[in-house]
Amino acid sequence: MRRNERGIALLLCIMALMVLTGIAIGLMYMTDSETLVNANYRTSQQAYFAALAGLQNVRQRMTPGLSAAQGLLAGPTVLPGTANSFVYVVNPYDSNDTVKLAQIQNSANQYYDGELKAELTAQGISTWPQSSGNYVGGNNLTAEFPASNSSLSGTGPYMGPLRYKWVRVNWKTNAATAPYCTNGDCSSSKTSPICWDGSREQVAASTTSCLPPAGGTPLPGLTPVYQLTSLAVTSSLATRMLQMEVAQDPPITTPGAVDSQDHVNLQGNLDVNAYDYCSCSCTTSKGLTTCVSRSGKTCDASKYSLYAHGTVDPPNGSETFESGQSPAIAQNQPWPYDLTNLVNRFSQNAVNVTKSPYNWTCTPQSTGDPLNCGNQAAAGTGTMGTVPASAPLSQVQSSDTGYQVTYVPGDVRLTGGWSGFGVLVVNGNLDIHGGFNFDGLIIVSGVISFTGGGSDKVNVNGAIIAGQQSVVDNTLGGSANIQYNACALPGPNTAQPPRSLAVRELNF
Numbered sequence: 001m002r003r004n005e006r007g008i009a010l011l012l013c014i015m016a017l018m019v020l021t022g023i024a025i026g027l028m029y030m031t032d033s034e035t036l037v038n039a040n041y042r043t044s045q046q047a048y049f050a051a052l053a054g055l056q057n058v059r060q061r062m063t064p065g066l067s068a069a070q071g072l073l074a075g076p077t078v079l080p081g082t083a084n085s086f087v088y089v090v091n092p093y094d095s096n097d098t099v100k101l102a103q104i105q106n107s108a109n110q111y112y113d114g115e116l117k118a119e120l121t122a123q124g125i126s127t128w129p130q131s132s133g134n135y136v137g138g139n140n141l142t143a144e145f146p147a148s149n150s151s152l153s154g155t156g157p158y159m160g161p162l163r164y165k166w167v168r169v170n171w172k173t174n175a176a177t178a179p180y181c182t183n184g185d186c187s188s189s190k191t192s193p194i195c196w197d198g199s200r201e202q203v204a205a206s207t208t209s210c211l212p213p214a215g216g217t218p219l220p221g222l223t224p225v226y227q228l229t230s231l232a233v234t235s236s237l238a239t240r241m242l243q244m245e246v247a248q249d250p251p252i253t254t255p256g257a258v259d260s261q262d263h264v265n266l267q268g269n270l271d272v273n274a275y276d277y278c279s280c281s282c283t284t285s286k287g288l289t290t291c292v293s294r295s296g297k298t299c300d301a302s303k304y305s306l307y308a309h310g311t312v313d314p315p316n317g318s319e320t321f322e323s324g325q326s327p328a329i330a331q332n333q334p335w336p337y338d339l340t341n342l343v344n345r346f347s348q349n350a351v352n353v354t355k356s357p358y359n360w361t362c363t364p365q366s367t368g369d370p371l372n373c374g375n376q377a378a379a380g381t382g383t384m385g386t387v388p389a390s391a392p393l394s395q396v397q398s399s400d401t402g403y404q405v406t407y408v409p410g411d412v413r414l415t416g417g418w419s420g421f422g423v424l425v426v427n428g429n430l431d432i433h434g435g436f437n438f439d440g441l442i443i444v445s446g447v448i449s450f451t452g453g454g455s456d457k458v459n460v461n462g463a464i465i466a467g468q469q470s471v472v473d474n475t476l477g478g479s480a481n482i483q484y485n486a487c488a489l490p491g492p493n494t495a496q497p498p499r500s501l502a503v504r505e506l507n508f
Helices: 008-061 114-122 339-347
Strands: 086-090 133-136 164-171 194-196 201-203 226-233 239-247 256-260 264-266 269-273 280-285 288-293 304-308 319-322 371-377 404-408 411-415 418-426 430-433 436-444 448-451 458-466 474-476 479-484 499-506
Touching: 008 086, 008 164, 008 226, 008 239, 008 499, 256 269, 256 479, 269 304, 304 319, 339 404, 339 418, 339 436, 411 418, 430 436, 436 448
Parallel strands: 086 133, 256 304, 256 458, 264 474, 269 319, 269 479, 371 411, 404 418, 411 430, 418 436, 430 448, 436 458, 448 474, 458 479
Antiparallel strands: 086 164, 164 226, 194 201, 226 239, 239 499, 280 288
């Protein structure tokens, strides 16, 4: 080796070592970055699911049938911007953590409810209502959430060390989700209350439109939509905020004793009385019916005997329609129902006739046809729930003796004296041939026909909703007696939490 080349190997080794060191440092940096990214993602997900757990916990606590000892939480009955319009359920992580209303209202605090500020601004409310919040205090070791669920004595279930800090409950208003308005209705006041009709959210004229009277039962038709907003902050300060809209399904109400989406054929001996049996006491003398209010109630004479989106045959001498409305039959009316929604709502927890104890066979007659459950003869003993000894004079509940929700997944013909109590859902056409006695609500997605029966009486005490537009018209006939009864219609299910209508994550 030449003298001037001495040390070149050392230099090359040093350069190679530097390159390898750089690669090693780069790999370590990439590994650390991946670890940090994964850690950030993990804590972010922890915050997300903690916030979701807070929403679900509060939603469960809003179940009407709970007692105070079980953690019942009632939603506000006034709109944002007025006193007592918010409820904050706080959940400090442990005894060293503090979550107070002053922190929630402090924009410099990590627990600040900036979303509420944005919502109030969208509604034209310029100042934070300092005295308007109900504060449900405590933490998961002492008060709000007891240390163990074996000796539940506080006002809420034990949730464990979840990192959500608070959940706010308030009544939703029209501009609460600005820049959007409910159902695109931006013409209504920004502070108009939003209510749920069982199918969609609606802008209500006033709070009394969907709140029960003091000490009374829920009004049929509408219930308040509540916004639940949840903030979660992990130990590494990962923060997520979620919002859920919830509402209790309202009691069912109908504009008529029989509601038809199609044309109605009238035939045979038919008597339809739209005076609400639950609130009205009626007597008939010499062909004249007189109705008065039952004790403690106001007689509801607002229903039609027949309410039709289509037309109705002119009545003949053997058909009697009694109603507080004149005329008793309303034709060419707007159709207020989403039948698919109604069928889905009641079929979820229903007794399906294809299973025990009925075990019906429902098959399509040919490929592509809807299901057909054929002719089902009761032989005088078929029941779909047990008819009460007398027609209901107070709101029926799903827990009442003999109450049953029955689901028929296709067309069916009922013969031979069926009876029932509760809700009968037919996802197809229903033909009642012969005697039939039912207290409650009948929902038919197709068309309903009362045909034949001779001296076998058809008695329906409640209401009927029937009929997609079809080449076959709804037919009322045979020997049918239909009496509207609001008490026999499904009331709110107090054993179930409010329905979750929407869930979204919020940027804050």
